Amino acid sequence: MTAGHLDSLRRIAPLAWPVFVGQLAVLAFSTIDTMLIARHSATDLAALAVGAAIYMTVFIGLMGVMLAISPIVGQLYGAGKLEAAGDQLHQSVWLGLALMLIGEALLLFPEPFLALSRTAPEVESKVRGYLLALACSLPASLLFTAYRGFNTAVSRPKMVMALQIGGLALKVPLTLLLIRGAAPLNLPALGAVGCGISTAIVMWAQTLIAFALLRRDPFYARFGLQRGGLHAPRPAALRAFLRLGLPMGASILVEVTGFTFMAIFIARIGATAVAGHQLAANLVTLLFMAPLSLANATGTLVAQRVGAHDAADARRIGWHGLEIAVLIAALLGALVFLAREQVLRLYTQDPVIVAAALPLLLWVGAFHIGDAAQTMAAQILRAHHIATAPLIIYALAIWGVGIGGGYFLAFSQAAWLPASLRGPAGFWSAATAGLILAALGLSAFLAWVHKQEAQA
Numbered sequence: 001m002t003a004g005h006l007d008s009l010r011r012i013a014p015l016a017w018p019v020f021v022g023q024l025a026v027l028a029f030s031t032i033d034t035m036l037i038a039r040h041s042a043t044d045l046a047a048l049a050v051g052a053a054i055y056m057t058v059f060i061g062l063m064g065v066m067l068a069i070s071p072i073v074g075q076l077y078g079a080g081k082l083e084a085a086g087d088q089l090h091q092s093v094w095l096g097l098a099l100m101l102i103g104e105a106l107l108l109f110p111e112p113f114l115a116l117s118r119t120a121p122e123v124e125s126k127v128r129g130y131l132l133a134l135a136c137s138l139p140a141s142l143l144f145t146a147y148r149g150f151n152t153a154v155s156r157p158k159m160v161m162a163l164q165i166g167g168l169a170l171k172v173p174l175t176l177l178l179i180r181g182a183a184p185l186n187l188p189a190l191g192a193v194g195c196g197i198s199t200a201i202v203m204w205a206q207t208l209i210a211f212a213l214l215r216r217d218p219f220y221a222r223f224g225l226q227r228g229g230l231h232a233p234r235p236a237a238l239r240a241f242l243r244l245g246l247p248m249g250a251s252i253l254v255e256v257t258g259f260t261f262m263a264i265f266i267a268r269i270g271a272t273a274v275a276g277h278q279l280a281a282n283l284v285t286l287l288f289m290a291p292l293s294l295a296n297a298t299g300t301l302v303a304q305r306v307g308a309h310d311a312a313d314a315r316r317i318g319w320h321g322l323e324i325a326v327l328i329a330a331l332l333g334a335l336v337f338l339a340r341e342q343v344l345r346l347y348t349q350d351p352v353i354v355a356a357a358l359p360l361l362l363w364v365g366a367f368h369i370g371d372a373a374q375t376m377a378a379q380i381l382r383a384h385h386i387a388t389a390p391l392i393i394y395a396l397a398i399w400g401v402g403i404g405g406g407y408f409l410a411f412s413q414a415a416w417l418p419a420s421l422r423g424p425a426g427f428w429s430a431a432t433a434g435l436i437l438a439a440l441g442l443s444a445f446l447a448w449v450h451k452q453e454a455q456a
Contacts, residue, residue, distance in 0.1 A: 064249030078307025086223030133196025276356025329372035333365030370435030402434030
């Protein structure tokens with residue numbers, strides 16, 4: 001690592017580590033759910049896997065649209081236009097309320113997703129209850145996304161981190177209580193549904209505290225956020241949000257559905273297969289928090305430098321961030337690969353579920369490197385307000401190669417196909433190939449963008 005890389009790392013790290021800690025707290029929501037449900041029943045674990053896949057498919061796309069606030073505010077902040085940056089938060093609230101209507105309809109009427117998963121009736125009833133609880137949390141989750149994106153863009157991620165850690169502290173006892181029930185309180189054991197209810201309670205608590213801070217913390221006064229009520233919606237600002245946010249949301253949706261539809265299709269194989277996939281998926285998601293935090297921090301710095309009209313520094317910090325993320329991903333992937341059986345036993349002692357998950361972890365190292373590179377390159381492009389080209393690359397690589405190829409491998413009856421590439425492993429091998437292709441495509445496009453800027 002060169003002196004230039006170390007200098008970039010010193011700039012990235014103060015923004016990245018609070019995002020990393022905060023995202024670990026958020027991921028711990030699902031990790032806690034998975035660990036507790038794995039000890040409760042295989043049926044509830046299967047319901048959690050399918051329900052979480054459906055919810056993430058819905059929420060992540062909507063969240064991606066909301067996160068257009070980060071590159072928009074980042075450039076305004078870099079240009080010193082603070083009140084204009086503050087107005088974008090008001091506009092994002094209106095956008096979140098509109099997106100909420102779409103999300104609620106999909107969560108309350110999940111028939112298309114359930115038809116794809118072909119879950120058993122006892123699993124389906126639990127999935128419906130879980131999604132109903134998360135439908136109640138969706139408005140709070142979208143509004144908190146706006147608050148998080150704004151704070152990241154103005155280099156203040158520690159406040160978000162504090163709220164996310166506080167949410168985790170509330171989530172743990174609530175989830176334990178609702179999953180197992182409490183006879184003295186006449187509270188029945190709710191299983192997977194209890195996970196959804198506890199998440200809804202925590203998200204509303206976080207969001208209400210966040211917006212109270214906007215009104216009281218002096219830091220936000222310079223953005224005009226403590227004068228008057230909610231600004232009226234401005235069509236021009238909302239159109240700008242959508243121009244960037246829709247392809248951003250669609251890109252993130254393609255990326256996530258490449259993962260979550262694996263759970264839906266693997267559910268056709270059986271409850272044990274999808275339970276094993278859930279453990280592997282949760283582990284890969286945990287690893288992803290490191291490159292995601294680096295990408296958020298790097299994207300913030302790039303957007304601010306673009307807003308300040310310092311293109312050379314924007315290019316430098318972007319490339320250094322990409323190279324650092326790939327190096328860290330390679331180290332983490334190798335570590336998990338070497339200790340894969342011990343890691344799985346932290347989730348459950350059930351030998352059947354461990355045996356189902358173990359072959360999937362053979363793909364973790366390459367999967368994680370591709371994941372790290374693609375998310376960093378995509379975030380840098382978004383900092384330049386470029387989102388449509390990445391959407392095309394994602395669709396071809398992740399849907400075409402990942403989902404299409406995975407479906408063929410998993411369910412193929414071809415005699416020439418080795419058994420090690422059938423079933424859930426088929427999806428994981430194809431998903432790994434898709435992520436690597438996406439990483440290469442996005443990185444090449446980023447290089448082309450930088451070349452065009454340098455020649456302008």
